[in-house]
Amino acid sequence: MDVQTLTYIVVGVTFALYIGIAIKSRAGSTKEFYVAGGGVPPVLNGMATAADWMSAASFISLAGIVSFVGYDGSVYIMGWTGGYVLLALLMVPYLRKFGKFTVPDFIGDRYYSQSARTVAVICAIFISFTYIAGQMRGVGVVFSRFLEVDVDTGVYIGMCVVFFYAVLGGMKGITYTQVAQYCVMIFAFMVPAVFLSIMMTGHIFPQLGFGAELLDATGNSSGIYLLDKLDGLSTELGFSQYTQGSKDMIDVLFITGALMFGTAGLPHVIVRFFTVPKVKDARSSAGWTLLFIAIMYTTIPALASFSRVNMIQSINGPESQGVPHAEAPIWIENWEKTGLIKWDDKNNDGKMFYSNTETNEMNVDRDIIVLATPEMANLPAWVIALMAAGGLAAALSTSAGLLLVISTSVSHDLLKKNLMPNISDKKELMYARLASAAGIIMAGYFGINPPGFVAAVVAIAFGLAASSLFPAITMGIFSRKMNKEGAIAGMLAGLLFTTVYIVYFKFINPSANVSDNWLFGISPEGIGMLGMVVNFAVAILVCKMTAPTPQAVVDMVESIRFPKGAGEAQDH
Amino acid sequence: MFQKWWLNNKLKRLISNNKLNKSTHLQRHYQYLFTQLNKPVSDINFLALDIEMTGLDHKKDEMVSIGIIPIIKGQIQPGYAQYKLLKIQGSVGQSATIHGVHDRDLTTALDTSEVIEWLLQQCQDKVLVAHHALLDIQFIEHALLKLGIPVHQLFAVDTLQLEKQRIYRKKQFIKNGELRLNACRERYYLPIYSAHNALTDALACAELLLAQLNKMGGLEHIKLQDILRKY
Amino acid sequence: MDNSELQPIFDFMRKLAPFDTLQEQTIKQCCSTLTIVYYSKAQKLVHVDTNQPQLYIVRTGAFEVSTQQGELIDRIGEGQFFGFSGMLSGEKVVNQVHILEDGLVYHLPASMFDQLRGSCYQFDRFFNRAFAKRLRNQSSLDRNAIDTARITNIMSKELTTIAPDATIHDAAMLMSNKRVSSLIVVDQKQLCGILTDRDLRSRVLAKGLGGNLSVASAMTQDPTTIESNSLIFEAMLKMSENNIHHLPVMSHNKPIAIITSTDLIRSQSSQPLLLIGQIQRQPNLESLIQVSQKIPDLLYNLISSDAKASEIGRILTSVTDALTRRLIALKQKQLGPEPMRFCWLSFGSQARQDQMAGSDQDNALILEKETTEQEAKYFKQLSEYVCCALNECGFPFCPGNIMAQNPVWQLTLQQWLQQFSKWIKSPDPTALLHASIFFDMRPIYGEISLFDQLQTSVLKDTKNNDIFIAALSQNALQSTPPLGFFRSFVIERDGREVKGIDLKHKGNALINDIIRIYALSVGIDEVNTSKRIERLVTQSAIDKDIAMNLLDAWEFIAHKRLTNQGRQFNQAQTVSNYILPDSLSSLARHQLKDAFKVIYEAQSTIKLKFLRQF
Structure with missing residues (x-):
């Protein structure tokens, strides 16, 4: 059976699984739940949250970035993991006590202001939107490879699938469906990583293989460590050393910060924490989530390194003299069809050569690394098919959540509460559906014309979240005095600052996007953190100059932070 | 267009046909048809008709009973419904199981000529309607022939034909029995009458016609020439 | 004549209340005055000619009577009537009749209708009650809950009358023969007085007068009367206000029955x-x-x-x-x-x-x-x-x-x-x-x-606790009304046994849940579902259309459930919440589906509003 047929079958089977679970969990009556005596167990809820969390960006793109840029790519891993911890431990418990499960609702109530709420809504829409655009690109890559079409067509197909899944299908947001998605995803990700690890280092766990010695052709230890080999290859080909970063420390710091604080402001993840009925369960499911994310994130560097070595060797040949294009491995041919690998025979020798100097003849899109890994390593066809299913699961679970945030924010928060208060509930539903359709179309546009790689686009979303929502939420919880004027001014200032910076370097003047031109040497990916600082500063300044917060709100904030009734009730 | 022209011509010729002068009723009937051709059916008087026979062959079987019920301006008039039994040469035989008229009932029956005369009188200002009109008309024409009125040109609205057109417009084929009176009525959610009695069937046919005309766009929008057929 | 009578029409009319109370000959006469019309949904409205009033008898199909403002008054299905209001009240009909489903309607001319009402009192009473019910539907929303029973249900079925020029002796004989305590004195069908056993005692015997006295001289003239469409409660009120024990029941200025304090007491024992x-x-x-x-x-x-x-x-x-x-x-x-x-x-x-x-x-x-x-x-x-x-x-x-x-x-x-x-x-x-x-x-x-x-x-x-309200909504959405994908009923089964539709748990309970969520989310202290809806509407916390539809759906489903239970009780079956759709008329099925659809829509609304999902 060829790869394509297998892909259809595996993707079909996983979809059937999701739908089947959705139908079954719908048919089961509430009473059965009661007999079982307690909803979804924290372990499963942890998996579901992890599925929400691990987007196409983590699944498809993160390993690609790490693979290509080496050490620098680890900022994403650090930032996202740190952000998750920050969110789960520091913010969610307070928001929960406040009784709000969307960020705009919290901000609107905390800052007793419809305008604050509207600003937050706009921020949330903006962020979700950027994030989803990144997902569309990922879905496009998956489809383009496995349906053997070019990447743009892949995005179109992905748009249709996501639309049906998110807008028309009734299976989104069902915990057990997401548990299944996580399982498909993690399985798809781990299988090639384990295979490669065994083949290259003899270790079953990729995490161990990462630090181990490579095997030679006879299967004996060659005495060369994986990372040393990579460092050697990289310097030889004119890349910076793999284990040495090329970014400035400050940039690394800021990107990590932006990702971390941005995570805390991401609207669709927060919601998940409130679907668990008990605070205690919420905590333990957050712990499980962290573990499930960690399984994947710790594998990423290993997988990235394995495939990097594989890729360079199969393009340049064992002697680093280049491989004739006519004899190129089948995976290169396959990916050339999608337009994501390009070969330009500059010296007309008929051989491919990959390097970071003018001798480079290959243009390899980073987003293909994870998907191409099984092919590079000549893994069986079913592993390749599984990757497709995993990539799709990652993209679908995240996009469905985000589309819901976008469409309900537009229909409920923007239209019903602001612009058109008189629309009927039926109309509201219609607008929500329209909004998600529009969301997909616009996301598709950015998927086809991306302002960066998937992970980078997503990083920008995080930057925007960090600069706009995070300070407002934090001060809302931890500062009794912060008033609405301060919060609104802060959010606007942060968002504006960050957007302008990003738009300038990414769209208006992309050629200037080098570290010399950057403010304090901070890249657009990391500017969100500076935007956050701006936000804090402006907010505090404006707060000092304007009327103090009403006493009722001060009391409310107190009660969130020092719960009286809740503690007793818990002990009861 | 063509239909109208054809009906028009046909009726004109019939009206001026001297052979038919024997029956003034028939003349008036044609005259009525001629003047009404272009009118909407909501303005037209119909006479729903059903004949029970001893068999289906007009050459050897005989009419047993006739039921008629008028529809005036779209309203069925049960008060003016009429029912006649006919004298027959032989016996009703097995057909009694279908129409329920037994030989013993026929003691009060009338001669065929009387009944035909009565029928023509009834329809002089009305348009005939029947379900599977061809059969009924064949019997009437045969009876007229015997009376020395050689008519081969009677006109009627056939609810079976109307139904057939309607079904064909929706699908390719018609199943056996789909055009039976009760089957047709079921499609319009009309009540099912059990008795196979000339008068009940005439009523059933009249109700079916109204339902069909309503479904075809309403009585105001259909003209007589659209639905009238020559037999 | 016999042969030309139409058996199907006769059969239908003979079984149709109140025509079933008429003589066979009268029904035949009735049938011959009918005309039959087919109404199609495409026409939308039944054209009612106010100058030529008639009774519309629905043979098949479904219709809806509403006021000119569009307020629904009544739904009419097979074997029901419309067009009688105008003939009873003598006013020109202003109500509109919408055609819900195609069907045949028999028209009975006003002359025949009046003749039947004149000649048969059950017939007349039937339409008077129908008219009264319609008026109630039209006007009252919040009647006192206590006295819903109508006097027509408890009044004596027989009316004993006497002419004013009869003698007291005759009257006393009649009363003891018929075992009644009062007589209605009627002159040319018009009520002119009432003669009770108390009158006989106080006005005749106590004064030492003889039995040859005319009834007119001993009766109470122009007695207090009550309309036949009144409530038992009103009758009680009238009796105690006037310190009397007998009330002639009037319909269209004609006495049709008498109601006594004993009737009231008897009826009240389970009130x-x-x-x-x-x-x-x-x-x-x-x-x-x-x-x-x-x-x-x-x-x-x-x-x-x-x-x-x-x-x-x-x-x-x-x-x-x-x-x-x-x-x-x-x-x-x-x-x-x-x-x-x-x-x-x-x-x-x-x-x-x-x-x-x-x-x-x-x-x-x-x-x-x-x-x-x-x-x-x-x-x-x-x-x-x-x-x-x-x-x-x-x-x-x-x-x-x-x-x-x-x-x-x-x-x-x-x-x-x-x-x-x-x-x-x-x-x-x-x-x-x-x-x-x-x-x-x-x-x-x-x-x-x-x-x-x-x-x-x-x-x-x-109030405003979005997380709790979301959890409640999530829970409420676990159970959905029993409508399938193509608007067909979903029937519950228990093994092989068909149980039907659970009107309580798949109907009223769902509406209660929905309304509770709304009420808790804005902190309304009512607990009764209809009162909650009222408050929600005044606070604009709920879409008014949805609220009103839910209220109607609640009442309709509960009413169906009750009548079903009443039937089960009457037939000594186990009283349950299940109903079989086959046992409903096509109109009721149609309405039940509408009611379930209303619930379904309200559920999607709370899903969007409180769960931010769709």
């Missing part, structure tokens, strides 16, 4: 007010159990008097309330006064005031403070007595043990506050199950202020 009065007077449990055996009869009477389902619920609940209070009072007589302030709470259907047949008891106690052993014993005895007694009176124990006799639900105000706070903060499945019961609460007996404090605090916690 709510009387029943409540009886309950309050009973000295012990045994007699209370006996009295409460009348509750099913009361329910059946209410159903057959065609009262609104919401009213029946309120009436039945007021009986339960009275019973509970009486039981507490009885036990307290024995135990002595309470050692501390307390409040007897009811939850669920009793709190919502929509109790129906076989509702179980859900109740609890709020205590002022922690109890000592002695005090605990007092409340244990009290609550066990009341709960067991209620069980014996026909309100079975709560299967979930949510009862005042369960120590778990004898809490101090503080403990209740914490309990609710816990449910609200951790809406796990148990909490959500409890929410559907506990969050509908009403004080029955004792210190109301305890209840008020609890309710105020609970509503403060639920």
Whole structure:
């Protein structure tokens, strides 16, 4: 059976699984739940949250970035993991006590202001939107490879699938469906990583293989460590050393910060924490989530390194003299069809050569690394098919959540509460559906014309979240005095600052996007953190100059932070 | 267009046909048809008709009973419904199981000529309607022939034909029995009458016609020439 | 003539009330004056010619009568009528008749209709009642719940009349022959007086007059009368106001019956007010159990008097309330006064005031403070007595043990506050199950202020608590109305046995859930579903169309459930909430589907509004 047929079958089977679970969990009556005596167990809820969390960006793109840029790519891993911890431990418990499960609702109530709420809504829409655009690109890559079409067509197909899944299908947001998605995803990700690890280092766990010695052709230890080999290859080909970063420390710091604080402001993840009925369960499911994310994130560097070595060797040949294009491995041919690998025979020798100097003849899109890994390593066809299913699961679970945030924010928060208060509930539903359709179309546009790689686009979303929502939420919880004027001014200032910076370097003047031109040497990916600082500063300044917060709100904030009734009730 | 022209011509010729002068009723009937051709059916008087026979062959079987019920301006008039039994040469035989008229009932029956005369009188200002009109008309024409009125040109609205057109417009084929009176009525959610009695069937046919005309766009929008057929 | 009569029309008319009361010959005559018209949905409205009034008898199809403003008055299906209002009132018809489903309609001309009304009093009464019912539908929303029964249900069926120029002797003979206590004096069919046995005593015998006296001289002239479409309550009022015991019942200025105080008393024996009065007077449990055996009869009477389902619920609940209070009072007589302030709470259907047949008891106690052993014993005895007694009176124990006799639900105000706070903060499945019961609460007996404090605090916690409301919504959406993908009914089965549609759990309960969510989200302190809707609408917390549709759907489903139960009760079957769609007319099926669709739409609305999903 060829790869394509297998892909259809595996993707079909996983979809059937999701739908089947959705139908079954719908048919089961509430009473059965009661007999079982307690909803979804924290372990499963942890998996579901992890599925929400691990987007196409983590699944498809993160390993690609790490693979290509080496050490620098680890900022994403650090930032996202740190952000998750920050969110789960520091913010969610307070928001929960406040009784709000969307960020705009919290901000609107905390800052007793419809305008604050509207600003937050706009921020949330903006962020979700950027994030989803990144997902569309990922879905496009998956489809383009496995349906053997070019990447743009892949995005179109992905748009249709996501639309049906998110807008028309009734299976989104069902915990057990997401548990299944996580399982498909993690399985798809781990299988090639384990295979490669065994083949290259003899270790079953990729995490161990990462630090181990490579095997030679006879299967004996060659005495060369994986990372040393990579460092050697990289310097030889004119890349910076793999284990040495090329970014400035400050940039690394800021990107990590932006990702971390941005995570805390991401609207669709927060919601998940409130679907668990008990605070205690919420905590333990957050712990499980962290573990499930960690399984994947710790594998990423290993997988990235394995495939990097594989890729360079199969393009340049064992002697680093280049491989004739006519004899190129089948995976290169396959990916050339999608337009994501390009070969330009500059010296007309008929051989491919990959390097970071003018001798480079290959243009390899980073987003293909994870998907191409099984092919590079000549893994069986079913592993390749599984990757497709995993990539799709990652993209679908995240996009469905985000589309819901976008469409309900537009229909409920923007239209019903602001612009058109008189629309009927039926109309509201219609607008929500329209909004998600529009969301997909616009996301598709950015998927086809991306302002960066998937992970980078997503990083920008995080930057925007960090600069706009995070300070407002934090001060809302931890500062009794912060008033609405301060919060609104802060959010606007942060968002504006960050957007302008990003738009300038990414769209208006992309050629200037080098570290010399950057403010304090901070890249657009990391500017969100500076935007956050701006936000804090402006907010505090404006707060000092304007009327103090009403006493009722001060009391409310107190009660969130020092719960009286809740503690007793818990002990009861 | 063509239909109208054809009906028009046909009726004109019939009206001026001297052979038919024997029956003034028939003349008036044609005259009525001629003047009404272009009118909407909501303005037209119909006479729903059903004949029970001893068999289906007009050459050897005989009419047993006739039921008629008028529809005036779209309203069925049960008060003016009429029912006649006919004298027959032989016996009703097995057909009694279908129409329920037994030989013993026929003691009060009338001669065929009387009944035909009565029928023509009834329809002089009305348009005939029947379900599977061809059969009924064949019997009437045969009876007229015997009376020395050689008519081969009677006109009627056939609810079976109307139904057939309607079904064909929706699908390719018609199943056996789909055009039976009760089957047709079921499609319009009309009540099912059990008795196979000339008068009940005439009523059933009249109700079916109204339902069909309503479904075809309403009585105001259909003209007589659209639905009238020559037999 | 015989042969040309149309058997199917005759057969239909002969079985159709009120024509079934007519002579066969009259029905035939009737049939011959009919005309038959087919109405098609495409026409939208039935064109009613006001100058030529007639009775429209629906043979097939479905129609809807509404006012010119579009307010629905009545739905008409097979074997029902319209067009009679104008002929009865003599006013020009202003109502509109919409065609819902194609169908055949028989037109009966006004002349024939009037002739039938003149010649047959049952026929006339039928349409008068129909007209009165229509008027009620049109005008009243909030009638007093207590007296829904109509006098037409209890008045004597036979009218005994005498002419004014007859002698007293004749009158006395007639009265004793017919065993009646009064005679209607009629002159040329017009009422001119009433002669009662009291008149005979006081105006004839007491004055020493003889039996040759004319009736006219002894009768009460121009007596107080009552219209046939009145309520029993109105009749009672009239009698006590005028200190009389007989009321001629009039329809269109003609006497059609007489109603006596005895009729009223007989009818009232299972009427709510009387029943409540009886309950309050009973000295012990045994007699209370006996009295409460009348509750099913009361329910059946209410159903057959065609009262609104919401009213029946309120009436039945007021009986339960009275019973509970009486039981507490009885036990307290024995135990002595309470050692501390307390409040007897009811939850669920009793709190919502929509109790129906076989509702179980859900109740609890709020205590002022922690109890000592002695005090605990007092409340244990009290609550066990009341709960067991209620069980014996026909309100079975709560299967979930949510009862005042369960120590778990004898809490101090503080403990209740914490309990609710816990449910609200951790809406796990148990909490959500409890929410559907506990969050509908009403004080029955004792210190109301305890209840008020609890309710105020609970509503403060639920109001704007998006997470709790979202969890409630999620839970409410687990159960959906029994409509399939193509608007077909989903029938529940138990193994091979077809159970039908559960009108309670798949109908009314879903609406209660939806409305509770809205009410808690804005902190409305009503618990009755229709009152909650009213408040939600005034606060603009709910889409008005959806609210009104839900209200109609609730009433329709509950009414279907009640009439079904009434039928089951009447046929001595097990009373259940299940109904088989096949047993409904096509119109009712159509309406039931509409009602379920309304629920479905309301569910999508709360999904979007409170869960931010669609």
